[in-house]
Amino acid sequence: MNNDVRIILGIDPGSNLLGYAFLRVENRKVNLVSMGTLDMRAQDNQLDKLKQIFEELSELIKLYQPTEAAVEAPFYGKDAQAMLKLGRAQGVAMVAMGVQGLKVTEYSPRSVKKAVTGKGSASKEQVAAMLPHLVTGEIVYKFIDASDALAVAYCHYLQNNNVIGGGAKYNSWSDFLKNNPDKK
8 A cells, every 4th residue: 555545443432332434544635435333232241242343343444454543532431330341342442453453542532522623522513513524525424423433533634644644733723724725
């Protein structure tokens, strides 16, 4: 694959629904390759859910051959059991990526929201509404987990664009829009 072409896998982990998105970046153009949700709700136990995550995500990685991967880190929650299940799902997803030789970068939910909307306290709906202005391609999803995964991949692109591909640094969202009028 051309060194100037990057395929970024973004993951929004979940033990019932896990969002994924693949972005192709070439010449600073960000194109959606695929996005969707792994649905584990039909599984009766946690082990079967984790196995499904590993197997299906491994197949997607083989199919799309990402060069980079990013995952949203679990945030603090009041329900310890839910956090444990989320952490397990994230861990299995990270293992699936690691087995395929991918380096995985974690991002907090707040940093993902800030990267996409300019505001760390943005709602999931605000993030989803902003993505079509930033990414080329048909953004279609059944569950918000898929758009969350797309946001994670886009956040990773922004964070690493200054190192790979010689991207410019911006001091504010308005500076970015001034220099990228096609993103309005």
